Amino acid sequence: MAIALAAAISMLSGYLLTDAVWPHARGTVSAWLMKLSLAAGLGLGISSCGFFVTGMAGGDHFVVSDILLLAVIFVLYVLIRVRSGRPIPPNWVTTDFEAPGWLRLVLASSFVVTTFAALYCSGQRMVAHEHGDGWDAFAIWNLHARFLFLGGPHWRDGFNALIPWSHPDYPLLLPAAIARFWSYLGHDNPAVPSLIGFVFTLCTVTLLVSSLAQLRGRNAAMLSGIALSATPFFIEQGAAQYADIPLSFFILASIVLLHFGFRSQWRNNLTHLHGPWLLAGLSAGFAGWTKNEGLLFLGAIFLAHLLTFRARPSSESAPEKPTERKYEISFVLGLIPVLVVIIWFRHSVATAGDLLSSPAIMLEKILTPSRYLAILRWYVKDLLRFGEWWLVPETALLPIFYLLVRKKRIRYDPLLRSSSAALALTFAGYFVIYLITPRDLYWHLRFSLNRLFLQLWPATLFLFFLFVGRQSPAPSQNEPEIP
Amino acid sequence: MDAPSSSPLHNKRTTTGILLLLICCLLSSGRMVFSTPHPAHIMRNSIAARSDDRFALLKARLPSAGVVGYIGETGDSALPDYYLTQYALAPLVVDHSTNHAKVVGNFRSSQSSWIPPDLHLVQDFGNGVYLFARKEAN
Numbered sequence: 001m002a003i004a005l006a007a008a009i010s011m012l013s014g015y016l017l018t019d020a021v022w023p024h025a026r027g028t029v030s031a032w033l034m035k036l037s038l039a040a041g042l043g044l045g046i047s048s049c050g051f052f053v054t055g056m057a058g059g060d061h062f063v064v065s066d067i068l069l070l071a072v073i074f075v076l077y078v079l080i081r082v083r084s085g086r087p088i089p090p091n092w093v094t095t096d097f098e099a100p101g102w103l104r105l106v107l108a109s110s111f112v113v114t115t116f117a118a119l120y121c122s123g124q125r126m127v128a129h130e131h132g133d134g135w136d137a138f139a140i141w142n143l144h145a146r147f148l149f150l151g152g153p154h155w156r157d158g159f160n161a162l163i164p165w166s167h168p169d170y171p172l173l174l175p176a177a178i179a180r181f182w183s184y185l186g187h188d189n190p191a192v193p194s195l196i197g198f199v200f201t202l203c204t205v206t207l208l209v210s211s212l213a214q215l216r217g218r219n220a221a222m223l224s225g226i227a228l229s230a231t232p233f234f235i236e237q238g239a240a241q242y243a244d245i246p247l248s249f250f251i252l253a254s255i256v257l258l259h260f261g262f263r264s265q266w267r268n269n270l271t272h273l274h275g276p277w278l279l280a281g282l283s284a285g286f287a288g289w290t291k292n293e294g295l296l297f298l299g300a301i302f303l304a305h306l307l308t309f310r311a312r313p314s315s316e317s318a319p320e321k322p323t324e325r326k327y328e329i330s331f332v333l334g335l336i337p338v339l340v341v342i343i344w345f346r347h348s349v350a351t352a353g354d355l356l357s358s359p360a361i362m363l364e365k366i367l368t369p370s371r372y373l374a375i376l377r378w379y380v381k382d383l384l385r386f387g388e389w390w391l392v393p394e395t396a397l398l399p400i401f402y403l404l405v406r407k408k409r410i411r412y413d414p415l416l417r418s419s420s421a422a423l424a425l426t427f428a429g430y431f432v433i434y435l436i437t438p439r440d441l442y443w444h445l446r447f448s449l450n451r452l453f454l455q456l457w458p459a460t461l462f463l464f465f466l467f468v469g470r471q472s473p474a475p476s477q478n479e480p481e482i483p
Numbered sequence: 484m485d486a487p488s489s490s491p492l493h494n495k496r497t498t499t500g501i502l503l504l505l506i507c508c509l510l511s512s513g514r515m516v517f518s519t520p521h522p523a524h525i526m527r528n529s530i531a532a533r534s535d536d537r538f539a540l541l542k543a544r545l546p547s548a549g550v551v552g553y554i555g556e557t558g559d560s561a562l563p564d565y566y567l568t569q570y571a572l573a574p575l576v577v578d579h580s581t582n583h584a585k586v587v588g589n590f591r592s593s594q595s596s597w598i599p600p601d602l603h604l605v606q607d608f609g610n611g612v613y614l615f616a617r618k619e620a621n
Contacts, residue, residue: 103498110505117512121519128520131530138530139566143573151574154548162550162578163569190531223504230508232515390514392507404500 006184009066014043020077022275034210037203045286048173049341051180096217111222118229125239126194132241144175149182169353173290174243193241200246201238211256224465232388244451250287252458254280255419262415277330285338300425308418357438375434378445386450534571540608550576552583588613
């Protein structure tokens with residue numbers, strides 16, 4: 001009962017906020033599924049921030065603060081909905097993969113099989129590894145959650161320099177979300193981290209499939225869902241109680257929402273619609289509140305946006321220039337509340353990170369060519385094996401798939417360039433971190449690189465199937481040329 | 484949604500691409516299912532056995548906040564054992580040092596063969612778990 005109440009408040013907060021600022025996302029099953037997956041993920045982020053702020057303020061009335069937060073979001077919801085009236089569901093769909101009836105049936109059957117296989121494996125792993133699968137689960141994330149829940153007024157003790165190996169600088173979305181559920185329950189039930197991991201895994205797949213179903217069509221959506229569900233490492237990590245899958249969810253959500261934001265202007269001329277931008281900013285903020293790599297992604301998404309839209313001359317063919325500052329301001333407005341929480345945590349709780357050493361040592365590492373070669377070698381090797389696929393790695397399979405389905409006429413759009421650049425810059429940022437790491441390089445690469453790839457994998461699949469689905473011989477009537 | 488018409492050659496290539504992707508994904512999915520442990524073979528999680536279960540009695544004897552010292556075995560299991568002790572005793576901070584009034588001893592697979600002379604045994608909780616105190620702390 002207590003856990004259901006905690007989940008309901010969290011879910012309702014996410015749903016009301018999403019529906020208040022983005023009421024147009026409705027009308028189809030895909031739209032509802034997308035909204036539900038966003039609500040679940042964003043709701044966990046909101047309640048995590050609320051729990052942390054309550055703890056920082058020295059209070060232990062987390063239920064009261066949860067209800068207050070929900071009330072504020074409800075008032076916002078009512079105010080916005082009364083003003084905006086009944087929204088018209090927009091039309092997003094463009095060209096999908098062409099497939100005969102029998103192939104669509106095979107595709108649907110395979111989608112069902114891989115989804116059930118993923119659910120079965122997730123369930124088994126949750127039961128088998130009730131305290132997580134790997135050191136980071138108990139030595140970092142669940143340990144921090146225990147300090148937040150059991151520590152009472154001494155919860156900050158868990159974030160001091162005496163236990164540096166627990167990374168007291170790591171942000172607290174996951175530990176605070178776990179501790180909040182434990183506070184409702186009254187004890188540190190190990191099922192809670194498992195369930196949160198499962199929710200993020202499920203929401204990542206649902207968000208990928210439902211967003212592509214709207215932007216590209218059913219075939220592309222099912223293919224992406226199959227590709228993600230059949231990534232054994234994704235399912236393993238989902239049940240491992242690490243923070244990489246939640247981070248992958250927020251990275252995917254940021255990119256998906258930006259695509260819907262842009263297309264609201266281009267395709268449906270909803271120039272007043274700021275919701276997707278606001279939610280994209282919130283989601284990018286939650287990425288930074290989940291892991292430090294999320295902050296890297298946040299910087300990358302800004303830089304990629306600037307490089308793509310600000311550094312190029314504006315096109316007059318766009319119905320409404322998406323580069324207008326008002327949309328960027330909406331993104332920043334969504335980001336600011338979470339950024340304030342992150343800064344507060346960094347300033348008042350976290351110790352200094354352990355990835356930076358003195359400038360002279362870092363410079364020496366940067367000027368050592370053998371480090372570049374070693375990292376490059378690991379990047380290539382891990383790119384082919386990080387998913388733990390059988391026989392043929394998907395990372396090798398996708399280019400083959402692309403070569404088979406592509407057509408001569410290729411249409412690029414700047415948003416796709418911007419999103420791909422954001423992922424590429426994050427990827428490059430990881431490279432720089434390895435370059436300057438004070439730890440043993442091979443140890444560091446061995447125990448983290450595959451998880452870094454996994455963080456970007458759902459968003460990569462989203463962009464891949466969005467891009468490959470665009471390879472049509474001529475634009476359909478519904479799809480104006482995007483500059 | 485109606486798909487736009489395309490050449491038969493391209494349709495064939497698209498069909499091949501989709502089938503190839505499906506076959507490889509289904510193979511990975513199948514192996515994932517078969518390599519996942521069956522419910523009948525699932526063992527009690529070793530993390531709980533090595534942390535919460537082992538340290539439950541000791542935890543009841545220690546204060547709920549503050550810092551205690553730690554001494555344990557050497558070897559491959561030394562670090563995980565220390566981390567698991569911290570996990571079990573949180574929100575108490577376990578410092579890997581004997582310079583504290585109370586020191587937790589964790590000797591899971593051997594006797595406490597080497598204990599610094601400035602520590603004395605307060606209580607043996609069994610299962611390799613000990614509580615020591617500094618002699619001057621008395």
